[in-house]
Amino acid sequence: MTFDEILDQVRDLLQQRGRLSYQALKRRFELDDAYLDGLKVELIEAEQVATDENGRILVWVGGETPSERTSQTTDSPVSELPSSAPLAQPERDVPVGERRQLTVMFCDLVGSTALSEQLDPEEL
Numbered sequence: 001m002t003f004d005e006i007l008d009q010v011r012d013l014l015q016q017r018g019r020l021s022y023q024a025l026k027r028r029f030e031l032d033d034a035y036l037d038g039l040k041v042e043l044i045e046a047e048q049v050a051t052d053e054n055g056r057i058l059v060w061v062g063g064e065t066p067s068e069r070t071s072q073t074t075d076s077p078v079s080e081l082p083s084s085a086p087l088a089q090p091e092r093d094v095p096v097g098e099r100r101q102l103t104v105m106f107c108d109l110v111g112s113t114a115l116s117e118q119l120d121p122e123e124l
Contacts, residue, residue: 003038006031010039014050014060021057 006029014020026036040058043050049062 001029003035006035007039007042011043011047011049014043014058015062018060019053019057023056025058 010020010025010029022036022040025031025039031039040050040052043058044052047062049060051059051061053059
């Protein structure tokens with residue numbers, strides 16, 4: 001198998017799973033350290049679709065993995081508009097906004113109400 005064929009298979013597998021250990025890649029594709037280093041350079045530095053985690057794990061960053069797409073569509077009760085659908089009728093040259101998913105966490109800390117009365121909202 002050529003380097004490009006292995007690279008394509010590793011890229012597909014990484015995109016599908018999201019994270020792969022270097023040890024698993026070495027065993028699955030029977031790679032030596034030099035070959036694995038070449039794959040890492042290609043995926044991490046040249047293509048910029050992965051990152052290294054603690055020198056042991058290859059992590060996909062090239063876009064959504066299938067599991068991320070599934071969790072977003074099943075976990076999110078908000079229906080999303082197509083990107084081409086305007087949110088409001090634009091007037092003159094006013095830019096049209098876009099809808100994005102947002103997660104907000106509210107955490108009530110002891111004394112936070114009194115502190116919020118004293119501070120500017122941006123400082124809080």
